[in-house]
Structure formats: structure tokens, C-alpha cells
Amino acid sequence: MLKLVDVSVRYGSFKALHSINLEINEGELVVLLGANGAGKSTIFRTISGLVKPASGELHFNGKEIGGWSPDRIVKAGIAQCPEGRKLFLEMSVVKNLILGGFVHRKDKAEIARSLQHMFELFPILYEKKDQAAGSLSGGQQQMVAIARALMAKPKLLLLDEPSIGLAPLVVEQMFQTIAEINRSGTSVLLAEQNAYAALQIAHRGYIIENGRLVLEGSSGRLRNNEEVRRAYLGA
Amino acid sequence: MEVELFFQQIVNGLVLGSVYSLVALGITLIYGIMQLPNFAHGHLYMLGAYLTLFMMTMYGFHYWPAILVSVAVLVLIGMLLERLVFRPLHNAPHINSMIAAVGVMLFIEALARKMWGSDYHRLDSPYEDAISLFGLTITQQRLIIIIAAIVLMIGLNLFLKRTVIGSTIEAMAQNREGAFLVGINANKVSLLTFGIASGLAAAAASLAAPINLVYPSMGAMVNLKAFVIIVLGGMGSIPGAVLGGYILGLAESISGTYINSEYKDLAAFVILVLILTLKPTGLFAKEAR
Amino acid sequence: MKKNPVHNRVSKLAVPVLTLIAAAIPLLTSNTYYLDIFIKVFIWTIAVSGMNIIAGYTGQLSLAHAGFFGIGAYALGLLMTKAEMPFLPSLAIAVVLTGLVGSVVGVISLRLKGHYFAIFSLCVGVIILLIIEKWESLTEGVRGLLGIPIPKIGSLEFATISAQYYLILFFLILTLLVNRRVIHSLVGRTFLSIRNSEELAEALGINVMQSKILAFVYSTVLAGLAGALYAGYIRFLGPDIANVEHTFDMLLYLLVGGISTLWGPLVGTALVTVLMQWLQSWQEYRMIIFGPILVILVMFLPYGIIGAFVRRKMKRQWEQEMQENSIERPGMRDQRLAGGELDA
Numbered sequence: 001m002l003k004l005v006d007v008s009v010r011y012g013s014f015k016a017l018h019s020i021n022l023e024i025n026e027g028e029l030v031v032l033l034g035a036n037g038a039g040k041s042t043i044f045r046t047i048s049g050l051v052k053p054a055s056g057e058l059h060f061n062g063k064e065i066g067g068w069s070p071d072r073i074v075k076a077g078i079a080q081c082p083e084g085r086k087l088f089l090e091m092s093v094v095k096n097l098i099l100g101g102f103v104h105r106k107d108k109a110e111i112a113r114s115l116q117h118m119f120e121l122f123p124i125l126y127e128k129k130d131q132a133a134g135s136l137s138g139g140q141q142q143m144v145a146i147a148r149a150l151m152a153k154p155k156l157l158l159l160d161e162p163s164i165g166l167a168p169l170v171v172e173q174m175f176q177t178i179a180e181i182n183r184s185g186t187s188v189l190l191a192e193q194n195a196y197a198a199l200q201i202a203h204r205g206y207i208i209e210n211g212r213l214v215l216e217g218s219s220g221r222l223r224n225n226e227e228v229r230r231a232y233l234g235a
Numbered sequence: 236m237e238v239e240l241f242f243q244q245i246v247n248g249l250v251l252g253s254v255y256s257l258v259a260l261g262i263t264l265i266y267g268i269m270q271l272p273n274f275a276h277g278h279l280y281m282l283g284a285y286l287t288l289f290m291m292t293m294y295g296f297h298y299w300p301a302i303l304v305s306v307a308v309l310v311l312i313g314m315l316l317e318r319l320v321f322r323p324l325h326n327a328p329h330i331n332s333m334i335a336a337v338g339v340m341l342f343i344e345a346l347a348r349k350m351w352g353s354d355y356h357r358l359d360s361p362y363e364d365a366i367s368l369f370g371l372t373i374t375q376q377r378l379i380i381i382i383a384a385i386v387l388m389i390g391l392n393l394f395l396k397r398t399v400i401g402s403t404i405e406a407m408a409q410n411r412e413g414a415f416l417v418g419i420n421a422n423k424v425s426l427l428t429f430g431i432a433s434g435l436a437a438a439a440a441s442l443a444a445p446i447n448l449v450y451p452s453m454g455a456m457v458n459l460k461a462f463v464i465i466v467l468g469g470m471g472s473i474p475g476a477v478l479g480g481y482i483l484g485l486a487e488s489i490s491g492t493y494i495n496s497e498y499k500d501l502a503a504f505v506i507l508v509l510i511l512t513l514k515p516t517g518l519f520a521k522e523a524r
Numbered sequence: 525m526k527k528n529p530v531h532n533r534v535s536k537l538a539v540p541v542l543t544l545i546a547a548a549i550p551l552l553t554s555n556t557y558y559l560d561i562f563i564k565v566f567i568w569t570i571a572v573s574g575m576n577i578i579a580g581y582t583g584q585l586s587l588a589h590a591g592f593f594g595i596g597a598y599a600l601g602l603l604m605t606k607a608e609m610p611f612l613p614s615l616a617i618a619v620v621l622t623g624l625v626g627s628v629v630g631v632i633s634l635r636l637k638g639h640y641f642a643i644f645s646l647c648v649g650v651i652i653l654l655i656i657e658k659w660e661s662l663t664e665g666v667r668g669l670l671g672i673p674i675p676k677i678g679s680l681e682f683a684t685i686s687a688q689y690y691l692i693l694f695f696l697i698l699t700l701l702v703n704r705r706v707i708h709s710l711v712g713r714t715f716l717s718i719r720n721s722e723e724l725a726e727a728l729g730i731n732v733m734q735s736k737i738l739a740f741v742y743s744t745v746l747a748g749l750a751g752a753l754y755a756g757y758i759r760f761l762g763p764d765i766a767n768v769e770h771t772f773d774m775l776l777y778l779l780v781g782g783i784s785t786l787w788g789p790l791v792g793t794a795l796v797t798v799l800m801q802w803l804q805s806w807q808e809y810r811m812i813i814f815g816p817i818l819v820i821l822v823m824f825l826p827y828g829i830i831g832a833f834v835r836r837k838m839k840r841q842w843e844q845e846m847q848e849n850s851i852e853r854p855g856m857r858d859q860r861l862a863g864g865e866l867d868a
Contacts, residue, residue, distance in 0.1 A: 074418035086413030088406050103418040272639045330585050331822045342815025462643045504647040515635040
């Protein structure tokens with residue numbers, strides 16, 4: 001459903017992405033592995049329209065979305081839970097969520113149903129729904145961020161390093177939740193440094209280094225690959 | 236009577252503060268979402284006063300309808316400015332937008348001088364009389380300014396916090412990229428904010444005009460002081476703008492009476508210099524994003 | 525990057541050639557109207573080049589510039605009238621005084637970032653104006669400071685307009701030469717690096733604060749010099765010369781000519797001044813088109829005339845080098861896991 005063809009991105013004169021080719025099929029959970037600064041976030045920002053590609057094409061469900069403004073991309077069905085979460089920290093949790101559903105704001109009943117669903121998925125958020133988002137713990141904020149992205153009812157959910165800075169137990173729960181989200185029909189592209197946990201729940205994966213995709217394969221293959229094991233799984 | 240005089244100064248301070256706050260609110264709203272100090276804001280203020288005057292003298296409008304027209308027109312002008320001048324410059328270095336704001340400012344002032352001359356005009360409001368409040372006298376106009384300002388500020392607050400559209404403004408100010416990722420259109424928010432800010436300025440000017448006369452450079456001083464206010468209160472901070480506005484208004488009124496009226500204009504700038512010298516990030520600094 | 529040899533030759537010749545041309549002008553015409561325009565252009569160019577250093581090279585928009593111009597002007601005026609000092613000492617003191625005030629203001633204000641600095645400097649300019657206006661016992665306030673004596677150096681009296689012309693031209697050339705040295709020196713490059721990224725400069729070990737203050741003080745010194753020369757030329761002063769409107773004028777000149785270029789201030793000031801004189805008959809509309817011109821300039825020609833020229837040349841040079849070195853290697857192909865494609 002999402003296809004990047006020879007996408008290159010520059011920041012000024014620095015080439016951040018070199019001819020990226022990647023694909024996500026409907027229903028898949030695909031993981032993007034790479035070290036800090038390898039280009040994972042750049043790919044995400046490009047897909048979401050925060051950054052315009054210097055060359056190449058992005059196709060989503062038959063439409064060419066390269067160059068679209070971010071709000072159009074959300075409306076088309078791609079939502080991102082970004083690196084650093086980018087929550088509205090001074091607003092309450094529930095307000096963050098309501099704004100997450102901004103593209104569907106005309107349908108108030110729909111929003112109410114989505115909110116309900118989010119609180120079922122992340123019960124702790126219901127408890128804290130009127131608290132300022134900035135007052136929540138890291139793990140809880142991450143949940144708000146994921147929920148906010150889900151409120152847009154995306155066909156494709158982009159998750160940029162959701163496990164950063166979180167305790168291992170929380171990370172495990174998070175990945176279970178992400179797998180569950182994928183099972184209920186949302187395609188997911190997950191960027192991670194934490195290769196082990198990510199590969200457990202993914203169908204396929206890509207490895208990115210210095211702005212280039214260097215490896216691709218099913219999660220099984222990647223897990224068993226020598227180089228991947230050495231570089232990313234600490235084997 | 237000492238008490239009477241003091242009361243008058245408090246009232247004057249509140250009146251000044253109301254006007255300053257409304258103007259500062261507009262500037263801070265724009266800064267919050269675009270990181271642009273709109274140097275032209277004072278001139279939008281001035282234009283608002285002239286339009287109200289114009290509607291009343293040329294077309295015989297009554298006070299309140301004239302203000303409504305002025306506000307409506309300024310809202311449109313604000314949006315036009317955003318669309319034609321500031322949006323194209325959004326990705327250019329900040330210095331360019333600031334210079335453009337200066338250019339707009341000069342243009343509006345020159346236009347006003349051309350259309351209405353450089354003289355001072357009176358704007359008559361139907362509220363010239365004084366009334367008695369707890370045994371102390373206050374002119375109706377002053378009371379109206381204070382009340383109207385409070386109503387406007389409450390209205391703005393409700394809009395920003397209770398409506399979805401209003402929330403987009405706060406969202407964009409709190410986390411710009413977060414707002415984009417949620418599907419908020421930056422251009423629409425910028426348009427809206429510029430419109431609201433300009434409308435507030437028009438309202439403030441029209442309310443203040445009967446007391447202060449209408450003249451082409453009436454916006455310049457107010458503008459500078461509004462900037463002092465938002466720098467002190469924290470650029471982008473709404474409570475800072477309101478609080479700062481009233482503090483400055485009261486400080487000016489009191490120092491003007493009890494210290495030296497010649498130098499009262501200096502008060503604002505001296506305060507700014509003092510505070511920024513001691514605390515370069517402003518009094519209620521917001522975190523840089 | 526190799527410098528175009530033609531460019532170097534042109535720039536080396538520019539100053540002597542222009543000096544000769546400029547020096548010849550009073551010999552070719554004794555029309556005081558034209559000479560007056562030239563002199564004003566020279567004076568404002570000195571001030572604008574100061575603004576160029578702080579805004580163009582260090583990237584801080586100082587809106588107090590007219591205020592420092594006023595300080596320089598009034599310092600000279602007061603020293604020559606009330607203290608009855610001769611021209612050169614008064615000039616020296618005026619310039620130094622302006623620089624001192626500039627350093628105090630600089631130390632306080634340059635801790636502020638970006639917009640805060642601009643607003644603060646705007647307020648400083650207003651404060652200076654208000655002080656000049658209100659301190660009547662010293663400055664004569666709105667009555668104006670009259671009767672500044674004719675500048676004299678030794679037995680040389682600059683009584684005629686031609687004499688003043690040469691005097692001011694001398695300082696202009698001096699300023700341009702010093703500016704050229706500054707811009708092309710390590711100091712100038714330091715300023716540029718600060719403009720491009722303060723954090724990066726800091727990380728590279730540059731004392732950013734010190735450099736910013738240096739640039740700021742230098743810019744105020746130039747403003748003060750221009751103001752003092754103005755006072756010596758016009759010979760009467762009113763508080764209005766410190767009005768922030770003049771700061772905006774100078775900003776316009778700088779933008780038209782080309783911010784952060786050596787010749788920008790001169791070209792811009794000359795062009796705009798001459799244009800304004802031509803449009804004298806449109807005096808009424810002058811201010812109306814001023815504003816939009818500023819806006820259009822900043823949108824479409826943000827680097828000014830000289831700037832656009834320089835950029836085009838640099839772009840061509842860059843493209844040439846790219847071709848010579850063939851920087852882009854063919855992209856590496858993605859590797860695919862051998863087994864991946866044939867996944868069972």
C-alpha cells in the first residue's frame with residue numbers, strides 16, 4: 001500500500017537519504033532497523049510530508065503523495081507517532097487525543113467511539129485523562145502519543161522509536177500492544193534501535209545505514225543473519 | 236482628595252492595561268505560532284481606530300456598529316497580510332519577516348496619512364458622561380473599556396480552550412510538528428491567528444480612541460510597549476501578555492502621576508532594559524522548542 | 525574554492541578607480557544640489573556599512589542604529605558649540621563616546637537571542653531618542669542645537685561644499701578600506717560563522733559573545749562617525765535624526781544594495797537616494813511605496829543587487845567545480861539478503 005521508489009532527501013547540501021526503495025503491504029508490520037542518525041526518522045518525516053523529497057516517488061494506495069502537505073497525508077490515512085512524541089504537553093491527555101482525531105472532527109460520535117477504544121487499549125490514560133500530558137511518565141506519554149496517532153484512524157501507522165527511554169517491562173507491553181494494533185487491521189511501519197523486540201513482532205524488516213537501505217528480508221531471515229546479529233542483536 | 240486621585244490612577248492604569256493587553260495578546264498569539272514579532276501590529280491598531288472614526292463620520296454609523304465594521308475589516312486585512320506577505324517568507328531567515336513587518340508598518344502609516352491627513356481627530360463616543368461608583372466618579376467610557384476588554388479576553392480564552400478550531404492555535408503554538416502530524420493545516424491556523432490578532436487590535440483602538448484621539452502615529456508607542464510586555468511576560472505566553480499589560484498600565488499611570496509625567500513613556504523601556512539585563516530570557520520565559 | 529582571477533583584479537581596482545571618479549566630481553560640477561546629494565550618500569553609506577557588519581555579517585538585527593547616529597552627531601555638536609572644541613578632537617571623542625555607549629548596550633543586549641535582541645535594540649533606540657528630546661538643558665531638545673561651527677583642521681577650513689565633500693569622501697574611503705580588511709580577515713569570517721550558526725561557532729571554540737560585541741561596537745562606531753560628520757556638515761541638529769525611521773531607511777538601503785556584501789551599502793544608499801530625489805514630485809506617494817518596496821525586496825531579492833550578483837557568480841563557480849570533480853558517484857545498489865527473495 002505504501003511504496004517508496006528511489007527516494008532521496010537532502011538537508012541543505014547534506015544528503016540524508018540515498019535512493020530509498022521500500023514497500024509496505026496491507027496488513028504488514030514492517031520494521032526499520034538502524035543506528036542513531038542512520039536515516040530512520042528522515043524516512044518517516046518524508047512519508048508524513050514534513051520534509052519534501054529531493055527526488056523519487058512515494059505512492060500510497062495508488063496516489064503519488066510526494067510533496068503533499070502533512071495534513072493531506074494524515075487525511076489520506078497515514079498517521080505518525082513521531083520521535084520525541086511531540087505531544088501538546090500543556091493540554092490534557094483527552095484533549096491531545098481529541099486533537100489526534102482532528103481529521104475526523106466533523107463526526108462527533110465517531111470521535112467519542114474512538115476515544116472509548118483508546119481508553120480500552122490504554123486503561124491508564126482514562127485515569128489520567130484530565131491531567132496535563134506533560135505531567136505523565138515517559139511510558140504513559142508514549143501511550144498518549146500512540147493513541148493520538150490512532151485517533152486519526154490511519155490505514156498505516158508510523159511509529160518512530162517508541163521504546164526510547166522506557167523501562168524494559170513497559171517496552172515489552174508496548175510491543176505487545178503494537179502487535180495487537182497490527183492484528184486488528186492497521187498496517188505498521190516501526191522504526192527501532194531495539195532490534196530484538198521489534199523483530200519478534202514484525203513480518204519483514206529493512207536495515208538502514210548512513211541513509212542507504214543495506215538489507216531487507218523477512219523477520220526470520222534477518223534474525224538469523226550473521227551481520228544483523230552482530231550489529232544489532234549483540235550476539 | 237487623596238483617595239479619589241489614587242482611585243483615578245488605578246482606573247487609568249486599568250484602562251491603559253486593557254488596551255495594552257489586547258494589543259499584546261495579538262502580538263503574542265502571532266508569535267506563538269509563527270515565531271514572528273509583528274512590528275506592524277501597532278499600525279493595524281491605528282487603522283482600526285481610523286476605520287471606526289471613518290464609519291462614524293462618513294457614514295453616520297453609531298459607535299458599536301462602527302467598531303464591528305472596523306473589526307471585521309481588520310480581520311480581513313490581517314488575513315491578507317498573512318497570505319500575501321508573511322506566509323511566503325515563512326521559510327526565509329527570520330530577519331526577512333521582521334523587515335517585511337517593518338515595510339508593512341511603513342506602508343500603513345503612509346496610507347493613513349495620505350487618506351486622513353496628519354491631524355489629530357476626535358472620536359466621539361456616546362459614553363462621555365461620568366457615573367458614580369461607590370462614591371467615586373469614573374467616566375462611562377473608561378468603565379466600558381475595562382469591561383469590554385475583560386469580555387474579549389474571556390471570549391478569547393473560551394475560544395482557544397473550548398473549541399476545536401481554537402485548540403488548533405494552541406496546539407500549533409505548543410508543538411508545531413505535533414500539530415502537523417495530527418492533520419492541522421498550518422496555513423489555516425496562521426490565517427486565523429492573524430485575523431483574530433488584528434481584530435483584537437481594532438477593538439482595542441476603537442475603545443481607546445475616544446479618550447486618546449486618533450492620529451497616524453498612535454499605534455507606534457502602543458506597539459513598542461506591547462513588545463515590552465510580551466518580552467517581559469514571555470513571548471507566546473497569553474497569561475504573560477495579559478498580566479504584563481495590566482502591570483505596565485498601572486505602572487505608567489502611577490509613575491506618571493507621582494513621579495514625573497514627562498518621562499512616563501520612558502518607564503516602559505527602562506523597565507524592559509532593567510529586566511532583560513537581569514534576566515535575558517524574560518520574566519516568564521517559555522521553553523524554546 | 526579557487527577565486528576567479530578576473531574577480532580579484534576587478535575588486536582590487538575598484539577602490540582606486542572609484543576614488544578617482546569620486547574625487548573628480550567636484551571638479552566637474554559645482555552644482556550644490558548634486559554635491560549635497562553625494563555628501564549625504566557618503567554619510568549614510570558609512571552608517572549603513574556599520575549596520576551591514578552587525579546585521580549582515582553577524583546576523584543580529586539592531587534597530588537602534590539611528591540612536592547611535594544621534595549620539596555621534598550630538599556629541600560632536602555639543603563639543604564644538606558648548607565646549608568650543610576644535611573639529612578633529614571633537615570627532616574623535618564623538619566616535620569613541622558612541623563606541624563606549626555601544627559597548628555597554630552591546631554587553632547587555634547581546635545576551636538576548638534573535639527577536640529579543642531586535643526588540644530590545646528597538647527600545648534602546650527609542651530611549652536614546654527620548655533622552656535627546658527630553659534632556660533640554662543639555663541638548664536643547666526640540667528647539668534644536670544650532671550654530672555648529674565650520675569644521676577646521678589646523679588652518680584648513682572646510683567652508684565650501686566641495687571642501688566638505690572631500691572631507692567626507694576621505695572618511696568614506698577610509699571606512700570602506702577598513703571594512704574590506706575586516707570582512708576578508710579572520711574576524712570577518714568569524715562573524716559570518718556566527719551568523720550561519722551560533723551553536724556551531726560556539727562548538728568550534730569561537731567566543732561568540734566577544735565577537736558579537738566587537739561587531740556591535742564597531743557598527744556603533746561607524747554610526748557615530750557618520751552622525752558626527754553629519755553634524756559637521758549640516759551644522760544644526762534636531763532630536764529627529766535619532767528617530768527610528770532613519771534606522772528603517774538605512775535598512776532599506778542595505779537590503780537594496782545587498783546585505784553582507786562589501787559594496788552593498790554604497791550601491792544601495794546611492795541608488796535609493798538618487799531614486800528618491802527623482803521621485804521628489806511624488807513626495808506624497810514616496811512613503812506609500814517605500815513600505816511595499818521593502819516587502820517586495822525582502823521577498824524576491826533578499827540579497828540585494830550586489831548580493832544577487834555575487835550569488836549567481838558563486839553558483840556558476842560551484843557548478844563548474846561539480847563538473848570538474850564529478851562528485852556524485854553512482855549510487856550503491858541495495859543489497860538483498862540472498863535467501864530473502866526466495867523465502868520459503
